[in-house]
Amino acid sequence: MGQNFTTISEIGEFELIKRITTEFPKNQTSTIAGIGDDAAVIATENLQQTVVTSDMLVEGVHFDIVYTPLKHLGYKAVVVNLSDLAAMNAKPTQILINIAISSRYTVESIEELYDGVRIACEEYKVDLIGGDTTSSKSGLVISVTAIGVAKSEEIIYRNGASKNQLVCVTGDLGGAFLGLTLLEREKRVFLEDGNMQPALEGFEYPLQRQLRPTARTDMRLIFETLNLIPTSMIDISDGLSSDINHLCIQSNVGCMIFENKLPFDPSVIELAAKFNLNSSLCALNGGEDYELLFTIQQSDFEKVKNHPDISVIGFITEASEGMKMELADGNIIDLSMKGWNSFSEA
Amino acid sequence: MGQNFTTISEIGEFELIKRITTEFPKNQTSTIAGIGDDAAVIATENLQQTVVTSDMLVEGVHFDIVYTPLKHLGYKAVVVNLSDLAAMNAKPTQILINIAISSRYTVESIEELYDGVRIACEEYKVDLIGGDTTSSKSGLVISVTAIGVAKSEEIIYRNGASKNQLVCVTGDLGGAFLGLTLLEREKRVFLEDGNMQPALEGFEYPLQRQLRPTARTDMRLIFETLNLIPTSMIDISDGLSSDINHLCIQSNVGCMIFENKLPFDPSVIELAAKFNLNSSLCALNGGEDYELLFTIQQSDFEKVKNHPDISVIGFITEASEGMKMELADGNIIDLSMKGWNSFSEA
Numbered sequence: 097m098g099q100n101f102t103t104i105s106e107i108g109e110f111e112l113i114k115r116i117t118t119e120f121p122k123n124q125t126s127t128i129a130g131i132g133d134d135a136a137v138i139a140t141e142n143l144q145q146t147v148v149t150s151d152m153l154v155e156g157v158h159f160d161i162v163y164t165p166l167k168h169l170g171y172k173a174v175v176v177n178l179s180d181l182a183a184m185n186a187k188p189t190q191i192l193i194n195i196a197i198s199s200r201y202t203v204e205s206i207e208e209l210y211d212g213v214r215i216a217c218e219e220y221k222v223d224l225i226g227g228d229t230t231s232s233k234s235g236l237v238i239s240v241t242a243i244g245v246a247k248s249e250e251i252i253y254r255n256g257a258s259k260n261q262l263v264c265v266t267g268d269l270g271g272a273f274l275g276l277t278l279l280e281r282e283k284r285v286f287l288e289d290g291n292m293q294p295a296l297e298g299f300e301y302p303l304q305r306q307l308r309p310t311a312r313t314d315m316r317l318i319f320e321t322l323n324l325i326p327t328s329m330i331d332i333s334d335g336l337s338s339d340i341n342h343l344c345i346q347s348n349v350g351c352m353i354f355e356n357k358l359p360f361d362p363s364v365i366e367l368a369a370k371f372n373l374n375s376s377l378c379a380l381n382g383g384e385d386y387e388l389l390f391t392i393q394q395s396d397f398e399k400v401k402n403h404p405d406i407s408v409i410g411f412i413t414e415a416s417e418g419m420k421m422e423l424a425d426g427n428i429i430d431l432s433m434k435g436w437n438s439f440s441e442a
Numbered sequence: 443m444g445q446n447f448t449t450i451s452e453i454g455e456f457e458l459i460k461r462i463t464t465e466f467p468k469n470q471t472s473t474i475a476g477i478g479d480d481a482a483v484i485a486t487e488n489l490q491q492t493v494v495t496s497d498m499l500v501e502g503v504h505f506d507i508v509y510t511p512l513k514h515l516g517y518k519a520v521v522v523n524l525s526d527l528a529a530m531n532a533k534p535t536q537i538l539i540n541i542a543i544s545s546r547y548t549v550e551s552i553e554e555l556y557d558g559v560r561i562a563c564e565e566y567k568v569d570l571i572g573g574d575t576t577s578s579k580s581g582l583v584i585s586v587t588a589i590g591v592a593k594s595e596e597i598i599y600r601n602g603a604s605k606n607q608l609v610c611v612t613g614d615l616g617g618a619f620l621g622l623t624l625l626e627r628e629k630r631v632f633l634e635d636g637n638m639q640p641a642l643e644g645f646e647y648p649l650q651r652q653l654r655p656t657a658r659t660d661m662r663l664i665f666e667t668l669n670l671i672p673t674s675m676i677d678i679s680d681g682l683s684s685d686i687n688h689l690c691i692q693s694n695v696g697c698m699i700f701e702n703k704l705p706f707d708p709s710v711i712e713l714a715a716k717f718n719l720n721s722s723l724c725a726l727n728g729g730e731d732y733e734l735l736f737t738i739q740q741s742d743f744e745k746v747k748n749h750p751d752i753s754v755i756g757f758i759t760e761a762s763e764g765m766k767m768e769l770a771d772g773n774i775i776d777l778s779m780k781g782w783n784s785f786s787e788a
Contacts, residue, residue, distance in 0.1 A: 128491060132692070133600050134529035134677055135495035135590070140486035145474060149481035150572055150587055152540040156579040183480035194498040194585045226496055228585075233502040237578070239540045239585035241496055244481070254479050331480055346478070 102203040104231070112203060113229050116210040123221040124189045126245070136225035138190060138243065145251065147186035147244040151177050155235035163279045166205050168307040169238070170212025176333065177242035178220055178311035179386040183331035185252040185316055186244035190225045191217070194239040196232035209238075220313060256328035257347035257391040263410040264326075264400060266312050266387045268359040269336060270375050273382025274367045275299070275306030281371075301363045309386045315405075322399045326390035337380040337431045339389055340419060347391075350417040353410035353431065356424045380421075380431070448549040450577070458549060459575050462556040469567040470535045472591070482571035484536060484589065491597065493532035493590040497523050501581035509625045512551055514653045515584070516558025522679065523588035524566055524657035525732040529677035531598040531662055532590035536571045537563070540585040542578035555584075566659060602674035603693035603737040609756040610672075610746060612658050612733045614705040615682060616721050619728025620713045621645070621652030627717075647709045655732045661751075668745045672736035683726040683777045685735055686765060693737075696763040699756035699777065702770045726767075726777070 104112055117131045128137040140146065153173050155161055174191055181188045193213060197206060206229075217224055222242070257263075278299055285292050296303060312331070319326065330343045336358075344351050355376050368375040379385070391412055392400065400406045410421075419431040450458055463477045474483040486492065499519050501507055520537055527534045539559060543552060552575075563570055568588070603609075624645055631638050642649060658677070665672065676689045682704075690697050701722050714721040725731075737758055738746065746752045756767075765777040 128594075129599065134526040134675075135493045135532065135588075137530070137597055138492040138494065139594075140490060140492050142488045144486060146484040146486050146492055146589075147481045148484065148536075148538065148572065148587075148589065150538040150540050150585070151574045152542055152576055152583075152585060154542045154576055154578050154583075157542070157577050180480040184483070186481065190494075192494065192496040192587060194496050196498055196500045196503070196583055226494065228497045230498055230500055231503050232500050232581075232583070234580050235578075237498075237500075237542055237583045237585075239496070239498060239574075239583075241494075241538060241587040242481075243492075243494065248474075248485075251483055253475065329480075 104197070104199060104201065104203055104206070107203060109229060112206065115203065116207055116229070117224065120214060120217060120224045122223055123217070124223050126189055127223040127225055130223060130225040136190070136192070141245070143247055144245045145248050147181055147184050147246055147251065148241065149177055149180035150239065150241040151180070152237065152239045154237050160283070161236070162283055164307065166208040167212035170209040171216045172307070172309055173238045173240050174213055174216035175309050175311045176386065177240045178222070178313055179331045179333065181242055181244040182311050182313045182315060183329050183388055184246065185250050185319065185329065186246040187316060188220055188222045188242055188244040188313055190223045190243040192225060192241045193227040196230050196237040198232050198234050198236070201236065220311065252326050252329040252390070254328055254330050254343050255346040257343060257349050257412050258327065259349060259412055259414055260394055261327055261391040261412045262394055262397060262408050263340070263351055263353060263389070263391055263412060264406050264408050265332070265359065265389050266315055266405050267385070268361045268364065269332070269379035269385050269387060270368065270382055271302040271305030271361055271364045272309060272384035273378045274364055274371070274373070275302035275304070277371055277373070278302060278367065279306065299363060299367055301361055302367055306384065309384065311386055312388045315388055318405065322403070324392060324396055324399050326392050329388055329390035332385045332387045332389050333383055335381045335383040336389065338383070340431060343389060344419050348415050350413040350415050351410055351419050352413055353421040355421055357407060357409040359407040450543070450545060450547065450549055450552070453549060455575060458552065461549065462553055462575070463570065466560060466563060466570045468569055469563070470569050472535055473569040473571055476569060476571040482536070482538070487591070489593055490591045491594050493527055493530050493592055493597065494587065495523055495526040496585065496587040497526070498583065498585045500583050506629070507582070508629055510653065512554040513558035516555040517562045518653070518655055519584045519586050520559055520562035521655050521657045522732065523586045524568070524659055525677045525679065527588055527590040528657050528659045528661060529675050529734055530592065531596050531665065531675065532592040533662060534566055534568045534588055534590040534659055536569045536589040538571060538587040539573040542576050542583040544578050544580050544582070547582065566657065598672050598675040598736070600674055600676050600689050601692040603689060603695050603758050604673065605695060605758055605760055606740055607673055607737040607758045608740055608743060608754050609697055609699065609735070609737055609758060610752050610754050611678070611705065611735050612661055612751050613731070614707045614710065615678070615725035615731050615733060616714065616728055617648040617651035617707055617710045618655060618730035619724045620710055620717070620719070621648035621650070623717055623719070624648060624713065625652065645709060645713055647707055648713055651731065655730065657732055658734045661734055664751065668749070670738060670742055670745050672738055675734055675736035678731045678733045678735050679729055681727045681729040682735065684729070686777060689735060690765050694761050696759040696761050697756055697765050698759055699767040701767055703753060703755040705753040
């Protein structure tokens with residue numbers, strides 16, 4: 097190996113925090129005080145509201161350290177929270193990160209994790225303004241809080257969908273789940289024969305969707321450019337099925353989705369076939385695509401119909417009609433709550 | 443036992459979140475949207491700044507489930523974050539909580555934890571507006587983010603102390619550490635003989651300081667009433683020694699503290715004697731008292747000298763003079779950085 101590794105206890109908590117929090121430039125003028133005091137201070141502009149979300153990633157539950165590079169993990173931990181802000185149509189501005197790490201992690205590995213955090217901060221122009229770094233008895237736990245701003249009238253909630261409105265998604269679906277499936281298979285192969293090299297070529301896209309997801313914070317500008325105000329919105333973190341359930345229940349409506357309107361990347365369809373999986377089921381139940389699911393007025397159809405980042409996949413019905421999907425063969429299925437439940441895997 | 447226990451997987455993540463987040467009344471008019479969407483929304487008032495902090499409590503590192511009732515733990519997890527806001531002289535308004543729990547915890551135990559969170563929210567008039575509940579492979583991890591507000595000119599940073607100013611603390615010190623020492627001893631006794639009942643009588647105060655600490659959010663009003671603006675402030679979470687180091691280093695000053703000015707509760711002195719411990723060392727290195735350490739102009743001495751909640755314990759010197767404490771016997775010691783480091787215990 098030839099590399100030097102530093103244990104965390106060698107340098108101590110304060111030195112570790114110092115090392116990992118340097119080189120985080122300030123991107124937002126609203127960041128008055130960041131790391132280094134009892135709390136961070138953010139300036140608030142008149143007529144802006146603060147939008148805030150927090151999520152936790154747990155080793156062995158949300159990620160497998162065997163095939164998750166720490167840099168990607170740090171990056172993803174930030175992005176999944178920014179995705180929640182994007183789902184409110186808010187502009188992300190600051191994040192706080194708490195991590196608990198066991199002593200088997202080296203200082204260098206934690207620096208790698210924070211490299212990923214730094215890259216995400218740069219790409220999304222958010223400031224790391226605080227957090228806590230502590231030890232854990234086992235494994236790695238990352239908790240991220242993301243803060244954003246939006247004018248009151250810009251914020252899009254889950255509960256604004258109503259009958260006859262159109263259901264849209266950004267980007268394409270199912271990729272993150274297939275990327276995970278591929279990584280899980282290669283891990284099994286590797287555990288059986290340590291000399292086997294993982295066969296990942298040609299599937300960079302689904303792997304990237306799993307390991308280095310994108311938060312659709314770009315949609316805020318796209319909506320503005322299209323002069324389009326979605327009536328409701330949610331991000332697809334648990335799978336289309338689960339997330340459309342949330343949206344419909346909170347809006348007290350039903351929906352009809354068309355399977356043949358679901359957007360897929362060609363490499364995702366190819367990989368699904370390779371695993372004998374149904375692409376649509378990957379989109380419905382896979383999760384982690386971090387695309388946005390939103391509804392618009394029917395009269396806004398012209399604004400989105402030719403947009404490369406937006407697919408119209410169905411329409412809103414009355415609550416009594418339930419949440420349905422018409423399959424490519426004409427059959428109609430129920431979209432019952434089958435989203436990923438981390439507890440059932442515990 | 444006769445009680446029914448419910449496993450988390452029996453009811454699932456969404457039902458669990460529903461159960462634990464009901465009965466959280468709204469205390470703050472600034473809370474526009476709380477739990478139930480992709481993110482929470484907070485109204486911001488003109489001329490107010492947002493103050494935000496986040497901390498993580500890890501089973502086996504920050505708490506021992508053997509002697510920490512879950513209700514107290516939930517309460518404490520909130521309070522330690524509100525203490526950070528108090529240390530900025532901000533008014534706490536909202537919190538978010540992420541928890542990771544292993545499947546050995548029952549639904550009822552998590553409800554107990556949230557009972558403590560709810561009591562803290564009621565007492566401090568803050569709103570629970572979000573968070574994440576997920577599984578962990580082992581143990582319990584709680585991450586709390588607390589949000590508060592203050593006018594720009596009200597916020598007190600760590601870096602405002604200067605030469606000849608007076609060093610003050612609120613309340614009394616050392617109690618939380620002695621409460622912990624007592625709990626640790628009783629745990630050892632119990633492990634040796636399971637029939638022994640813990641001998642905790644007469645020491646309710648230090649036990650309460652450890653298990654049910656207080657955030658000094660009341661000081662904001664006291665400062666206002668006294669027409670007093672501290673020049674710098676920090677909360678005592680790691681121990682007086684460590685925290686005065688932070689304050690002095692960030693203010694680029696030194697200090698002289700007088701041992702015989704340190705405030706102690708009589709029960710704390712009694713308990714320290716019982717354990718053959720030096721009360722002053724408990725105050726310096728124990729931590730978790732969550733009192734406020736702050737500096738004031740010398741000319742403000744009259745305002746604080748008779749206040750029952752404030753003790754003047756020393757004064758600020760030049761950085762070159764270092765951080766010192768004059769002992770009761772006249773000897774002078776260095777207050778070097780000896781604060782609690784969670785990594786060295788990992």
